[in-house]
Amino acid sequence: TASILSPEKIVLLPEIKAGCPLADMAPAEKVKNKIKELPEAVVVSYVNSSATVKSLSDYCCTSANAVQIARSIPAEKEILFLPDMNLADFTAKKSKRKIIPWPGFCPTHHLLTRDDVIKAKELHPQALLLVHPECRPKVCNLADYIGSTRGIIEFASNNLVKEYIIGTELGIFHPLKKNNPNEHFFPASENMICQNMKLITLEKVLHSLKKLEPQVIVPDDIRKKSLKALNRMIEIG
Ligand code: SF4
Structure with missing residues (x-):
């Protein structure tokens, strides 16, 4: 894009x-x-x-x-x-x-099940559930907020609640914690890791910036x- x-x-x-x-x-x-x-x-x-x-x-x-x-x-x-x-x-x-x-x-979001969410809610009964709309409808039905990555971060930043269960790729935890150091975030599932995104490492970013390749050409x-x-x-x- x-x-x-x-x-x-x-x-x-x-x-x-x-x-x-x-x-x-x-x-x-x-x-x-x-x-x-x-x-x-x-x-x-x-x-x-x-x-x-x-x-x-x-x-x-x-x-x-x-x-x-x-x-x-x-x-x-x-x-x-x-x-x-x-x-x-x-x-x-x-x-x-x-x-x-x-x-x-999305294999990463689709693997989150209703049972995973129910277990997370039992463990953290005070927490709000924030999920990405790539999650299954049965998961979204249990959510307090459904939105994009940016939407989830903004929701947590603009809300007074201190605990959240998060249903999206676990990479979101870094900006979530950075923006909201006094709040607590729990993954709806520890398995929500996109293996493809994780192929991009800091070393590869550095190498790519030095060599200016591989380039995307449409x-x-x-x-x-x-x-x-x-x-x-x-x-x-
Ligand atoms: S990049 Fe990974 S997490 Fe994002 S939509 Fe594709 S499969 Fe899902």
Whole structure:
């Protein structure tokens, strides 16, 4: 996305294998076929999708603005939402739009179960549960707040409650604790670690900055087509 929006800038990916398994669940050829089956549907793709899938989409969205993007689409239109079925479910409930979910999921968020959450709540009965919308609907149903990474951090910062159970990738604990040194945060599951994100180490970042490689280069035709969906997202919010 950074390279599509700013082709004149150098965009580095310090570890070439650090892709997103969620994005890989929506291969471009399958998405093309689905779009042919649903010619009237508006296609909304989460930014965690490939550049080619973005180029096939009408709108992009983030977890922070998915509901706003869906609400901007006329209510009578069907929306093909991809690649995350859990974010699609959350967006459909909040926006009251007719959403056809693509059957993908983030392996890290999808592994959090209702039972994990119930156990965490028993251990920390005073804590509020804050989860990311990539979690299963059964988990989201138990949450006090559902939002993006930034939304979760802001919620904790703006709230007087001192204890929180967190249902998202464990990397969030660093900024959460930094921003809220007097509050207590507990993981809903210790297993919520994205192995792909963890492939990017400080050493690899340093190496990448020194060598200025590997660079992300999006072919120009795909970049130009993807810009439409990304710019629409930016205009709406
Ligand atoms: S946590 Fe990992 S798999 Fe899940 S959306 Fe983020 S990068 Fe993709």
